[in-house]
Amino acid sequence: MDQYFHSIRIDTERCDGRMKCMRVCPTQAIRIRNGKSFIIEEKCIDCGECITVCPHNAIIPLTDPFGELTKFRHTVALPSPALYAQFGREILPEKILSGIKKLGFDDAFDLALTCGEVSFAIQEYLREYKGPKPLISNVCPTVVRLIQVRYPSLIDQIIPIDTPRELAAREIKKKKSKQLGLKEKEIGAFYLTPCPVKMISIKQPAEKGKSHIDGAISISDIYGPLLSAMESVEKGSYRKALENICILGIGWAIVGGICRTLRLKNSLAVSGLGEILKVFDDIERGKLRNIDFIEAYSCTEGCVGGSLTVENLYISYNKILKLIETLEFEQIKACPDIREVRKLYSQKYFFIDGKLEPRPLKPLDKDLAKAIKKRKEKDDIYESLPKIDCGACGAPTCLTFAEDVVKGEAELTNCIFNLPQRFTDLSQELSELLNKFTFLSQTKSHTKKTSKKGKGIK
Amino acid sequence: MMNNENELSQHFEITGGDFSKAGKTSTSIKEILQEIGIDPLIIVRMAIAAYEAEMNVVMYAQRGVLTLNITPEKLRLKLEDEGPGIENIDLAMQEGFSTATDEMREMGFGAGMGLPNIKKNADKFEISSTPGKGTSLNIIICLDKKG
Numbered sequence: 149m150d151q152y153f154h155s156i157r158i159d160t161e162r163c164d165g166r167m168k169c170m171r172v173c174p175t176q177a178i179r180i181r182n183g184k185s186f187i188i189e190e191k192c193i194d195c196g197e198c199i200t201v202c203p204h205n206a207i208i209p210l211t212d213p214f215g216e217l218t219k220f221r222h223t224v225a226l227p228s229p230a231l232y233a234q235f236g237r238e239i240l241p242e243k244i245l246s247g248i249k250k251l252g253f254d255d256a257f258d259l260a261l262t263c264g265e266v267s268f269a270i271q272e273y274l275r276e277y278k279g280p281k282p283l284i285s286n287v288c289p290t291v292v293r294l295i296q297v298r299y300p301s302l303i304d305q306i307i308p309i310d311t312p313r314e315l316a317a318r319e320i321k322k323k324k325s326k327q328l329g330l331k332e333k334e335i336g337a338f339y340l341t342p343c344p345v346k347m348i349s350i351k352q353p354a355e356k357g358k359s360h361i362d363g364a365i366s367i368s369d370i371y372g373p374l375l376s377a378m379e380s381v382e383k384g385s386y387r388k389a390l391e392n393i394c395i396l397g398i399g400w401a402i403v404g405g406i407c408r409t410l411r412l413k414n415s416l417a418v419s420g421l422g423e424i425l426k427v428f429d430d431i432e433r434g435k436l437r438n439i440d441f442i443e444a445y446s447c448t449e450g451c452v453g454g455s456l457t458v459e460n461l462y463i464s465y466n467k468i469l470k471l472i473e474t475l476e477f478e479q480i481k482a483c484p485d486i487r488e489v490r491k492l493y494s495q496k497y498f499f500i501d502g503k504l505e506p507r508p509l510k511p512l513d514k515d516l517a518k519a520i521k522k523r524k525e526k527d528d529i530y531e532s533l534p535k536i537d538c539g540a541c542g543a544p545t546c547l548t549f550a551e552d553v554v555k556g557e558a559e560l561t562n563c564i565f566n567l568p569q570r571f572t573d574l575s576q577e578l579s580e581l582l583n584k585f586t587f588l589s590q591t592k593s594h595t596k597k598t599s600k601k602g603k604g605i606k
Numbered sequence: 607m608m609n610n611e612n613e614l615s616q617h618f619e620i621t622g623g624d625f626s627k628a629g630k631t632s633t634s635i636k637e638i639l640q641e642i643g644i645d646p647l648i649i650v651r652m653a654i655a656a657y658e659a660e661m662n663v664v665m666y667a668q669r670g671v672l673t674l675n676i677t678p679e680k681l682r683l684k685l686e687d688e689g690p691g692i693e694n695i696d697l698a699m700q701e702g703f704s705t706a707t708d709e710m711r712e713m714g715f716g717a718g719m720g721l722p723n724i725k726k727n728a729d730k731f732e733i734s735s736t737p738g739k740g741t742s743l744n745i746i747i748c749l750d751k752k753g
Contacts, residue, residue: 300646429633432650433657434723511643516678516749519642520614527616551641 155194155210155344155351158185162206169198169207170544174421175297179552180542190509193293194345195421195446196455209344209456212363217252220336220362222328224320225253226313229260229401230342230451231367232471233464239378241398242389247378251370253338257320260397261484262312267396267410268489269309269498274412274440282416282431282439283307285406289349290446291424292504296354299428300506310500312400313339313346317360336362340370342454343447355502366456394482395475402468403450406443409472415441420448512554526554534565614642618672620663622689628664632657635674635683642676648747651727652681655745658720659685665710666690667740680729683745691737699725699733 163184170178170185177191178198185198185206199207217223225248232241241258248256270285277283286292286306295302317337325332339346341364350359399405404417416439418427424444430436447453452468453461475481492498512526513519530550541562543549552558561570616638618631636653644652656672663670667689675682692698701722704711725731730746 298640301650429629432636432653433629433632434654506646508640508646512641514643516643517612520676520678521611523638523642524611524614 154187154189154192155347156187156192156196156199157208157210158187159206159208160184162204163202164204164206166203167539168201168203170539170542172197172201173544174425175294176544176548178544179558180539191297193290193297193446194348195290196344197421199344199455209347209366211341211344211347211366211369211456212338214252214365214369216363217336217338221330221334222324223253223255223336223338224317224324225249225251225256225338225340225365226259226316226320226361227256227340228313228342228346228367228451229263229398229468230454230457230464231340232260232398233401233452233467234367234371234457234459235375235378237467237470238386240386240389240393242384242392243378243381244374246381247374248340248370250377250380251373255324257316258392258394258397259312259316260394260400262316262319263397263400264394265484265489265492266309266312266315266498267400267406268484268486269493270307270406270441271410271412272490272493273307273309280305281437282442284431285441285443286500287311287400287406287443288445288447288451289345289354290343290421291444292349292354293345293507294421294424294446295428296504296507297509298425299432300508302428302431303504303506305431306504308500308504309498311349312397314360315498321360338362339364340367341365342367342451342457344456345446353502355500355504357500357502367454368456368458371458390474390478391480392482393471393475393480394484395472395480396483398468398475399472401451402465403443403445405450405468405472407441412441414439415443417443419445419450419453421446512551522554526550529553529560533563538564540564612677614638614674614676616674618660618674620660620670620672620687622663622665622667622669622687625664628661629657631660631672635672638674638676639681644681644749648681648749652683652747655724655727655747656683658724659683659743659745662720662741663687663689665706670740678749680749681747683743685743685745686740687742688740691739691741692733692735693737695733695735 165180165183165185167180170180174195174197175191175193177188179186179188196209199209227248232244235244241260245256245258274283282305284302284306292306295306320337321332321335324330324335337360339361341347347364350361350364353359396409399409403419407415407417416427418424424446427442445451449461449465452464457464511519512522530547533546533550535546537545541549541558543552543558549558549563553560560566618634620631632653635656636649639649639652659672667687670685670687673684697703699721724745728745729748732744733741735741
């Protein structure tokens, strides 16, 4: 598979090559070529960091426009639980779901409930699992891609339980098609997403199967219309709305939510790509063998920190946390029936179809001997560079620049620190040429003179 | 050491007691192997061996130098450290034996798995030590002949 679908596109009209994206990219996937940003597809893991830092909004997440709804006879919205964190504390999921229905969806489905079921399923899986530990949550598609690209040896430690969004879409389509007498493909399931990476997990699932979801709509796109739509939603009872919230599921919006609500003792919750890299390095070294489960989110604080959310991520994190605390305090446990989940679990209801395969980066060369040689060249080139990572050459670091040169994707002369040397070389070449020329013209004029002498002046 | 063009040799200096940088060397080694396109399973074996070797220097020695040699046939990791050395190598090679302090154990080290773990991941493993001077390790992992 050489072609990767990415959820991020660069608008070359708007981009003026300010390098902010290039510097922030955690996998060094961005270069500036001819004054514009350029994404190396193979290296991109769709984390969305570049979207947030671009001063010109030139990096565009490829989510679906609202118009896509008309392609289906029946549409269902599946909001990420992160959406529940975008509004004030008084606005509970029930109201948000009613608001969504006013926006043109035929139905809105509370994913928190499915999240709760999946939490239980994870618990079951953890209980019977005997392989190498820790197991790693697959809820964040960026993390799954990071493992495929940089930690292929950890791939079998990714939990093979499908994500709530996929499971919910699958079940809703089954149910609705029966209820409404429609074909499954006539029903459109739309995920309301806090980040662009969910879009690729829909268009190109990491497991190579097919997604049950038909499109993703950005939370930031829907926020304004939803806010006004909710104004006309009748005020229901707060207490009743609270009682409908699945405590196990609501936690999926924030890092640590799964572990906390399941009360997993031997687990870790990590967020932010930099931190994840450290933890995954430790897993690879076998240092975390005594940990059962790791919840990892590429965005800081989990999905509430996604680049397509609106509310300040700490405020939304806090809203979810407070909600969990309230539900705990009030002892409200609107959870799926664990016996029912166990039954479904034993029927393989929760498992992913397809298998995750590693996606390691292309080596410097397919031939090992050549790759070794190129790696040596890379070291030599790097040693000749200033090592200040100025970025003027269009690569984020001197090291990546050296790699680009060895791969034939950049010229050594792109480094501005090579300019003085180039000038010296050029001027030397020039003076040599000049010398040659004057020598030639001298000998020429000499022969001319002699010939002139012979012929005399006209 | 022959220096032909098919051989890549890289040195890494490790400072004893510097836990803040512990693990950096084995990460660099892993990255080099990934760039060259070594089989991921072999990379894991080498990364674990390198990490344990590195940690032995950090925990017990004053300083050490790890040298990674790569040829199309094999990976070799050599460690030379200046430190207390090992009194009884046979004992140190036993799983579960460790001279780690309580602080080290507190940090999750010193389970007595280090040297046995290196041996387990290597195709060839040699160790020699002079008490009071230092220890040297020679670790070889063979590469399959593949296309």
